Amino acid sequence: MFISLEGIDGSGKSTQARLLAERLRDRGHEVVLTREPGGSDGAEAIRRLLVEGDPDRWSAETEILLFNAARRDHLERTIRPALERGAWVVTDRFADSTRVYQGATRGELRGLVDRLHELVIGREPDRTIVIDMDPAAALKRGLARGSGEDRFEEFGLGFQEKLRAGFLALARDFPERVRVVDGMADAEIVAARVAEAL
Numbered sequence: 001m002f003i004s005l006e007g008i009d010g011s012g013k014s015t016q017a018r019l020l021a022e023r024l025r026d027r028g029h030e031v032v033l034t035r036e037p038g039g040s041d042g043a044e045a046i047r048r049l050l051v052e053g054d055p056d057r058w059s060a061e062t063e064i065l066l067f068n069a070a071r072r073d074h075l076e077r078t079i080r081p082a083l084e085r086g087a088w089v090v091t092d093r094f095a096d097s098t099r100v101y102q103g104a105t106r107g108e109l110r111g112l113v114d115r116l117h118e119l120v121i122g123r124e125p126d127r128t129i130v131i132d133m134d135p136a137a138a139l140k141r142g143l144a145r146g147s148g149e150d151r152f153e154e155f156g157l158g159f160q161e162k163l164r165a166g167f168l169a170l171a172r173d174f175p176e177r178v179r180v181v182d183g184m185a186d187a188e189i190v191a192a193r194v195a196e197a198l
């Protein structure tokens with residue numbers, strides 16, 4: 001089973017991915033807990049190209065290519081082998097992040113995002129949980145954490161609001177696969193909501 005956690009920056013995806021992996025391991029499953037961009041040696045190298053350094057280094061189109069290159073490597077080296085040996089895969093972000101960050105926020109690039117996904121990736125997770133929360137609260141969590149790594153967090157509240165709308169739209173676009181969970185509660189309560197949704 002292949003599960004992705006999605007949502008805006010600071011919504012609690014990494015926390016929930018970890019808690020879900022623990023819950024599944026407690027039930028005796030082998031679980032591969034992974035993330036994007038990253039999750040394989042090559043994809044982690046591409047992550048550094050994307051999140052470190054001059055934010056204007058890449059054009060919007062090149063950025064989409066890089067996210068897809070990283071995802072292809074992640075799929076080939078980490079996700080597929082794990083699924084083939086019967087493990088569960090829990091990933092903190094997958095292709096929906098590209099749909100939302102690169103596609104939904106820049107409408108004219110949606111076609112490119114969708115065509116590249118079909119060509120290079122060609123599969124979806126079995127289930128996707130969107131952790132939904134108020135962007136102002138999520139931004140506060142991110143700032144409190146003091147993570148300086150994410151150049152994407154620089155865009156601020158207006159951008160996060162667009163992202164939230166993009167993630168909520170996924171549940172309408174992929175009703176069989178995507179469930180939205182309210183992330184505005186203690187982590188353990190949200191974890192129970194995630195388990196219930198799955």
Ligand SMILES: Nc1ncnc2c1ncn2[C@@H]1O[C@H](COP(=O)(O)OP(=O)(O)OP(=O)(O)O)[C@@H](O)[C@H]1O
Pocket residue numbers: 007008009010011012013014015016092141142144145150183185186187188190
């Ligand atoms: N339910 C929660 N209540 C309060 N704080 C939380 C909750 N979930 C996570 N946090 C805290 O909020 C911060 C962001 O959480 P986390 O890293 O899980 O989010 P994220 O969505 O993966 O963030 P990013 O996308 O920016 O990496 C962390 O400091 C984490 O400990």
Ligand SMILES: Cc1cn([C@H]2C[C@H](O)[C@@H](COP(=O)(O)O)O2)c(=O)[nH]c1=O
Pocket residue numbers: 009036037051067093094095097098099101102150152153
């Ligand atoms: C997979 C993916 C990610 N991003 C952005 C979203 C985040 O702001 C950063 C790093 O992710 P993290 O969850 O904070 O580790 O990358 C993106 O724009 N497009 C994508 O496809």
